[in-house]
Amino acid sequence: MGRMFDVVVVGGGHAGAEAAAAAARCGARTLLLTHRLDRLGEMSCNPAIGGVGKGHLVREVDALDGLMGRAADAAGIHFKLLNRSKGPAVRGPRAQADRALYRAAVQGLLRETPNLSIEEGVAEGLERGPDNGIAAVLTGEGERIGCGALVVTAGTFLRGEIHLGPERLPAGRHGDPASIGLALALAALDLPVRRLKTGTPPRLDGRTIDWAGIEAQPGDDPPEPLSWMTERIANPQVVCGITATAPGTHAIIRASLDRAPIYTGQIQGAGPRYCPSIEDKVVRFADRERHQIFLEPEGLPGTEDIPTVYPNGISTSLPRDVQEAVIASIPGLRRARILRHGYAIEYDHLDPRALRPSLEVRAVPRLFLAGQVNGTTGYEEAAAQGLLAGINAAHRAAGGTEARVLLRTEAYAGVLVDDLVTQGVTEPYRMLTARAEHRLRLRADNAGLRLTGRGLEWGCVGPERAARHRAFATAVTEALARARAETATPAALAAAGLPVNQDGIPRTLLEVMALPAAQGPALDQAFPWLRDLSPGVRTQLETEALYAPYLARQAAEFAALEREERLRIPEEVDFAAIAGLSTEMRQRLCAARPATLGAAGRVPGITPAALVALAGHLRRGASPARAGAA
Secondary structure (H helix, E strand, O other): OOEEEOOOEEEOOHHHHHHHHHHOOOOOEEEEOOOOOHHHOOOOOOOOOEOOOHHHHHHHHHOOOHHHHHHHHHHHEEEEEEEEOHHHOOOOOEEEOOOHHHHHHHHHHOOOOOOEEEOOEEEEEEEEEEOOOOEEEEEOOOOOOEEEEEEEEOOEOOOOOOEEEEEEEEEEOOOOOOOOOOHHHHOOOOOOOOEEEEOOEEEEEEHHHHHHHHHEEEOOOOOOOOOOOOOOOOOOOOOEEEEHHHHHHHHHHOHHHHHHHHHOOOOOOOOOOOOOHHHHHHHOOOOOOOOOOEEEOOOOOOOOOOOOEEEOOHHHOOOOHHHHHHOOOOOOOOOOOOOOEEEEEEEEEEOOOHEOOOOOOOOOOOEEEEEEEHHHHHHHHHHHHHHHHHHHHHHHHHHOOOOOOOOOOOOHHHHHHHHHHOOOOOEEEEEOOOOOOOOOOOOOOHHHHHHHHHHHHHOOOOOOHHHHHHHHHHHHHHHHHHHHHHHEEEEHHHOOOOOOOOOOOOOOHHHOOOOOOOOHHHHHHOHHHHHOHHHHHHHHHHHHHHHHHHHHHHHHHHHHHHHHHOOOOOOOOOOOOOOOOOOOHHHHHHHHOEEEHHOOOOOOOOHHHHHHHHHHHHHHHHOOOOOOOO
């Protein structure tokens, strides 16, 4: 019969690491099965974690006690808070990491996780039980491993194929074989499989770059950690560089388009809109004379035999000789040596509209998918999905029926999953702040306050974070209550150096903090108790003051939206039987199978009239179920 685990996770990338750790934290006896133990936690593409939108996801993964933020802090060598000059809602924490240190940090965190076994092996087949749900994984070594739930996080490995000019090579990434058996096993489940494409730039020998001729880009001082659990960054910090393509670069690329796989028809899969290859940039933005390139060291001095640099911004699948000419045409890189040429990779993914909001495959009970296999791009999107899939897999394996779902109104991770399962993808999905309609509320700085309590309910948060969270949440709640209640007269505020209208109307501290001229020393004089607050609590007060008028206006809207998000559409509902729905609306709803009324409203093409008809049908039925009920 073979061995038995509550949860088996296939794949050791960012999604797999988070899924396995989350399932184990929830108490499930978990196996992480990866094709190479030494590549567990590998940063396959760029050496960075976070950014605008993506940094929000990292903070949310961290708030649910995930690994990514802590690993990035342990390996971080260059930290930047992006959009610092803009409002807190769109600021994006980002850390560039030493690849070897990051890999070691992830492996160390996984080894320390109770209930988790990690083994090297290749998943080649799937076994289904009497209910057509997943019952076991079959390995290339001939072993049957039974499981209560399975999470597949195959990244770009499913029938992966590398393209480098005319060269084509079956591979999951550089140096690793493609996963053919698992791809065929998933295809045999009659699931909707599509092809996507992503890419990576050439890697450069840092010793051959003319750093003196390149604009230096230092990191933040002091660096701001990605994880709330990190007290300080201990690693030495490196300086990056900024250069750009030149008109000569573009001429070389234009002259070589007849050899570019994305234009010759060699590549069929759609690539990422928001991270295009350099050849795609040159074609799509023909009027641009230069495209910026960030030169990012991949490790600390001395941690690599050869100092490798990642030229962020010139992903390519052009032939080797063209890549050589392109690099030589860029200022500062004229003598730079290519250590590894860039390439594109094409791979299978599942249409995510076949998933429930729990990331369970609707047609195959107890099979969960997370990461690029669902059509996303990026480490952070993968990690967020992996964590949620792991939590839900553990719950499902234990006999639970209510899905662990984050709503759009409470998390970027909720926006991510809802976009995937409701709208599907036509290109690799990347998280952007513009995708979150509630971004004033969903900030990177308040991720713990938003989500750690939910993680405690789900059983995925450890005792150390739980204790710190409760103390911090209590301090913020008490400070906000006092800031809303305590007032000062205009005369007292003016005496402290705070210019306000002398109208005799007392102002609360929160109202005063919202004034553009309100500065720290003057505020401290008017409200001396502020001096006793920790920096984190004070930041929450300041941000709340900044956004309070807008959030107050949105409160009623949020309440209405959350009612819609929690009004569940039963899986057995017959859309064809709902009066008032046109044939087109019935077809769209049948294809998407939205889980809630709110999700139905986001199905492309669904009209307000169709929503009214659907809502009426649901309210005439039995008492509405909560979102996530079975």
